[in-house]
Amino acid sequence: MMEKFLQQSMDTDEKFYRFEEQRLKIEDKRREAEHARELQMLQMLGQMLAGISSSVSQRSQSIPTSPPRRANHRSYADNFNYNAMTATLSPPIVIERSFSLHRTHTLKDMENIFQLVRNVIPPLTGKKHKGQDGRIGIVGGCREYTGAPYFAAITALKVGADLSHVFCTKDAATVIKSYSPELIVHPVLDSPNAIHEVEKWLPRLHSVVIGPGLGRDEVLLENAKGIIEKSKVKGIPIIIDADGLWLISQQPSLIQGYQRAILTPNYMEFSRLYEAMLRDPVDSSDHHGCVLRLSQAMGNLTVVQKGERDLISDGEKVLVCSHEGSSRRCGGQGDLLSGSLGVLAHWAFIAGAEKTNGQNPFLVAAFGACSLTRQSNHQAFQKFGRSMTASDMVSEVGTAFNKLFET
Numbered sequence: 001m002m003e004k005f006l007q008q009s010m011d012t013d014e015k016f017y018r019f020e021e022q023r024l025k026i027e028d029k030r031r032e033a034e035h036a037r038e039l040q041m042l043q044m045l046g047q048m049l050a051g052i053s054s055s056v057s058q059r060s061q062s063i064p065t066s067p068p069r070r071a072n073h074r075s076y077a078d079n080f081n082y083n084a085m086t087a088t089l090s091p092p093i094v095i096e097r098s099f100s101l102h103r104t105h106t107l108k109d110m111e112n113i114f115q116l117v118r119n120v121i122p123p124l125t126g127k128k129h130k131g132q133d134g135r136i137g138i139v140g141g142c143r144e145y146t147g148a149p150y151f152a153a154i155t156a157l158k159v160g161a162d163l164s165h166v167f168c169t170k171d172a173a174t175v176i177k178s179y180s181p182e183l184i185v186h187p188v189l190d191s192p193n194a195i196h197e198v199e200k201w202l203p204r205l206h207s208v209v210i211g212p213g214l215g216r217d218e219v220l221l222e223n224a225k226g227i228i229e230k231s232k233v234k235g236i237p238i239i240i241d242a243d244g245l246w247l248i249s250q251q252p253s254l255i256q257g258y259q260r261a262i263l264t265p266n267y268m269e270f271s272r273l274y275e276a277m278l279r280d281p282v283d284s285s286d287h288h289g290c291v292l293r294l295s296q297a298m299g300n301l302t303v304v305q306k307g308e309r310d311l312i313s314d315g316e317k318v319l320v321c322s323h324e325g326s327s328r329r330c331g332g333q334g335d336l337l338s339g340s341l342g343v344l345a346h347w348a349f350i351a352g353a354e355k356t357n358g359q360n361p362f363l364v365a366a367f368g369a370c371s372l373t374r375q376s377n378h379q380a381f382q383k384f385g386r387s388m389t390a391s392d393m394v395s396e397v398g399t400a401f402n403k404l405f406e407t
């Protein structure tokens with residue numbers, strides 16, 4: 001009787017997910033068509049303006065052309081045509097100028113980006129069902145590191161995702177479950193068919209965060225590699241952090257050119273990646289240039305270099321997030337960042353070009369996640385000072401989010 005009931009409930013779940021996937025696909029197609037129409041109109045407008053003003057057309061010649069795109073995958077740009085916009089619009093109208101952030105970005109620039117983050121946040125309505133606001137997967141968690149995947153996964157929920165899955169080793173699973181009943185925990189990462197076990201869930205996930213607490217065990221890294229490859233095939237946004245970045249610094253081609261990926265290196269991780277890709281040490285007098293070059297070398301995927309100021313680049317622009325945090329650097333802060341980015345990347349990705357003003361949605365998402373992490377850090381530090389830990393920051397995520405984005 002019980003088995004029958006369970007089977008029925010699984011069937012219902014299955015049907016629900018299948019239905020939702022179809023609904024999302026239809027919605028994607030509708031948005032793509034809408035964007036294509038808008039782009040066509042903008043291109044016509046651009047051509048008209050170029051014809052009218054010779055000074056404007058001179059300026060348009062100085063727009064840097066997009067670096068060559070790799071043709072071996074269907075890139076994010078194919079969907080949202082972000083590059084087509086920056087390359088063909090002449091002149092690059094106001095939105096472009098207001099986002100060409102240099103060292104001296106203004107408060108107004110910052111406010112503009114905050115507004116774009118607000119735009120992509122889905123409204124809370126009574127009409128939605130569970131899962132619609134985000135199903136996020138975290139790949140990581142092993143015997144040594146159980147906190148990191150927990151911080152990432154719980155932050156994803158607190159930012160507003162509906163479901164947060166952790167794919168970790170058998171050892172780590174019970175521990176992670178004991179931290180929180182809200183997380184769905186799969187003890188599969190060290191199983192012989194780990195890749196297949198995770199692949200089964202990929203159609204239900206909107207984004208995956210690879211690396212928090214993954215460790216550097218050969219078998220786990222190999223499984224993470226397989227999961228990245230399967231996620232790429234499905235076109236899922238991938239956030240790579242911590243030991244996931246270790247893997248990428250060993251095998252950059254694994255993610256190179258996949259523009260739905262966001263890398264979130266700290267100082268050490270950035271240096272490793274930079275040296276692996278550019279064959280040069282990081283130039284400490286030119287942080288902007290370094291993050292720009294790394295993104296370009298990786299095929300224009302989004303790079304978030306964390307630090308005193310977070311630098312975010314897609315190889316064409318560099319955004320700076322220097323939102324006030326604190327001087328406390330306890331472990332786990334980066335995990336909050338990658339978890340929140342998992343949700344924001346999904347929201348920005350499906351929001352469409354009109355919501356992000358034609359800007360790369362992953363830049364907008366990264367700026368949102370950095371600001372949120374720093375604001376949570378700031379609030380927790382106000383309360384706890386030197387004794388502040390990552391858990392204290394997790395407790396602040398809700399109010400930090402409201403303060404930044406819901407006002």
Ligand SMILES: NC(=O)C1=CN([C@@H]2O[C@H](COP(=O)(O)OP(=O)(O)OC[C@H]3O[C@@H](n4cnc5c(N)ncnc54)[C@H](O)[C@@H]3O)[C@@H](O)[C@H]2O)[C@@H](O)CC1
Pocket residue numbers: 144145146147148149211212213214215242243266267268269331332334335
């Ligand atoms: N509670 C947990 O389970 C936590 C687990 N974590 C996991 O621990 C694993 C290893 O991460 P690590 O960051 O230690 O590994 P790394 O090998 O990347 O870092 C090595 C060392 O670099 C140092 N470092 C960092 N920033 C630096 C800077 N600006 N200048 C000079 N040195 C700097 C750190 O102190 C660290 O000891 C990852 O899987 C990560 O997710 C961390 O996320 C922290 C919390």
Ligand SMILES: Nc1ncnc2c1ncn2[C@@H]1O[C@H](COP(=O)(O)OP(=O)(O)OP(=O)(O)O)[C@@H](O)[C@H]1O
Pocket residue numbers: 242265266267306307308309310325326327329330331332333334335336337370373374
């Ligand atoms: N010097 C700093 N001043 C202010 N904020 C900082 C500073 N360094 C890092 N941060 C912020 O802390 C967050 C996490 O960055 P950090 O460099 O601690 O990541 P990490 O080392 O990968 O973390 P984890 O311990 O989770 O592995 C980022 O949002 C970043 O903005």
